[in-house]
Amino acid sequence: MNWYEFILRNQSEVLERSLEHMGLVCASMAISLAVGLPLGIALVSRVKLQRWVIGAANVVQTIPSLALFGFLIPVPWIGGVGASTAIVALSSYALLPILRNTCTGIMEVDPAVVESARGMGMTPRQVLWQVQLPLAAPVLLAGIRVATAICIGITTIAAAIGAGGLGVFIFRGLAMVNNQVILAGAIPAAFLAIAADSGLGYLQRSAART
Amino acid sequence: MTSPSDRFQDGYALEFRGATYRLPSGVSLISGLNLKVAGGETLILLGRSGSGKTTTLKLINRLLEPTEGQILIAGRPGESWDPIKLRRGIGYVIQDAGLFPHWTVERNVGLVPTLEGWPEEKIKARVREMLSLVGLPPEEYAERRPSSLSGGQKHRVGVARALAADPPILLMDEPFAALDPITRADLQREFRALALRLRKTIVFVTHDVREALFLGTQIALLEQGRLVGVYAPAEFLKATEPEVHAFAASLGFDGAHEGAE
Numbered sequence: 187m188n189w190y191e192f193i194l195r196n197q198s199e200v201l202e203r204s205l206e207h208m209g210l211v212c213a214s215m216a217i218s219l220a221v222g223l224p225l226g227i228a229l230v231s232r233v234k235l236q237r238w239v240i241g242a243a244n245v246v247q248t249i250p251s252l253a254l255f256g257f258l259i260p261v262p263w264i265g266g267v268g269a270s271t272a273i274v275a276l277s278s279y280a281l282l283p284i285l286r287n288t289c290t291g292i293m294e295v296d297p298a299v300v301e302s303a304r305g306m307g308m309t310p311r312q313v314l315w316q317v318q319l320p321l322a323a324p325v326l327l328a329g330i331r332v333a334t335a336i337c338i339g340i341t342t343i344a345a346a347i348g349a350g351g352l353g354v355f356i357f358r359g360l361a362m363v364n365n366q367v368i369l370a371g372a373i374p375a376a377f378l379a380i381a382a383d384s385g386l387g388y389l390q391r392s393a394a395r396t
Numbered sequence: 397m398t399s400p401s402d403r404f405q406d407g408y409a410l411e412f413r414g415a416t417y418r419l420p421s422g423v424s425l426i427s428g429l430n431l432k433v434a435g436g437e438t439l440i441l442l443g444r445s446g447s448g449k450t451t452t453l454k455l456i457n458r459l460l461e462p463t464e465g466q467i468l469i470a471g472r473p474g475e476s477w478d479p480i481k482l483r484r485g486i487g488y489v490i491q492d493a494g495l496f497p498h499w500t501v502e503r504n505v506g507l508v509p510t511l512e513g514w515p516e517e518k519i520k521a522r523v524r525e526m527l528s529l530v531g532l533p534p535e536e537y538a539e540r541r542p543s544s545l546s547g548g549q550k551h552r553v554g555v556a557r558a559l560a561a562d563p564p565i566l567l568m569d570e571p572f573a574a575l576d577p578i579t580r581a582d583l584q585r586e587f588r589a590l591a592l593r594l595r596k597t598i599v600f601v602t603h604d605v606r607e608a609l610f611l612g613t614q615i616a617l618l619e620q621g622r623l624v625g626v627y628a629p630a631e632f633l634k635a636t637e638p639e640v641h642a643f644a645a646s647l648g649f650d651g652a653h654e655g656a657e
Contacts, residue, residue, distance in 0.1 A: 302494025
């Protein structure tokens, strides 16, 4: 039996796992955006703190994902087995690229433009929303793109702590020593990653054009 | 009235009273500056790099706050102005124009009127008027992006933007420095005509003596954060201060006594 035959025969489960996978990714991305964007904006003018926070996010990034999922299981409130633990871990991984690109994106906006915006009497909020964020958008979107790709990849590991997703096939296939089953999880996951990446890449390019 | 347009009330549109700006590190960029600018005057702040010209300019629109002393704008101390309101009443043009690259020329020029909440029709009309004033036909330029403009055109848009809300005071920070000599000469001529016509109070930063002599009604020479003196253009080259001589020498004059004209 080929991997695509396996997928065809198990269509409904593959679809369900894919939706689960996307759900985990979307929830984690939503959280890391909700944390990363405001935090990144707040850190732009605090250079020292920025180094520390980005350093910390960098350290999180170096923890092997399987280990991080494991570490989180015994932690009260956020830990345990299941999707919520996975979302905590996934959003920590997605945080670094979002945080870093928010900071660098805003800091790379031409200082002459920001200065004339302030000098013409825009309030700090207007400078942020009408000048800095639109001009930082391509860099910001690049960060979101990287974060999404990382997230889709690592979500396959989340099946190890019972969070579901396409990783379920991968771990099942490993246990069964059956490559077809592994591929039935890996290939849709790769497809998701490519689709998300090209979609966000398109957004990024159109943001860069304006 | 909350704009600096009640400018002539106290005789001086701008006044520096012992203004000092010191960095947290203790270095003074401006020390004890005393300077008065009458309404309608074009004051040139002349000096080399690092002499404190730009700092002086930024003290006026409160992009920087003096660490000592005071700056009066239209007779009122700077700190009593709401900085946002104050800046909307002061036009500001910087070297590479600082146009918003993601906005059309029209939106760029209409910035301050939009911030001030003018009705849309009035903004549109005003933008057209301003673009024509700086020699850019609106029907050709309004929809364009700054990236499709030449350096000189960007500068014109920058001036149109600064003038759009009809501010009584205009600050210009080396606006022509990055342009080629021919464009620069053109714009200097046009700007002088414009300044004479509009009767704004203008503070203009430059390191170019020629430009200072050509555009200024008063020239304030700064050296290492201190004011050397304020001169009428006709008197500038006759001044005896050694700092003036250094500048005059840059013109290629020998004894610095050949006069401004």
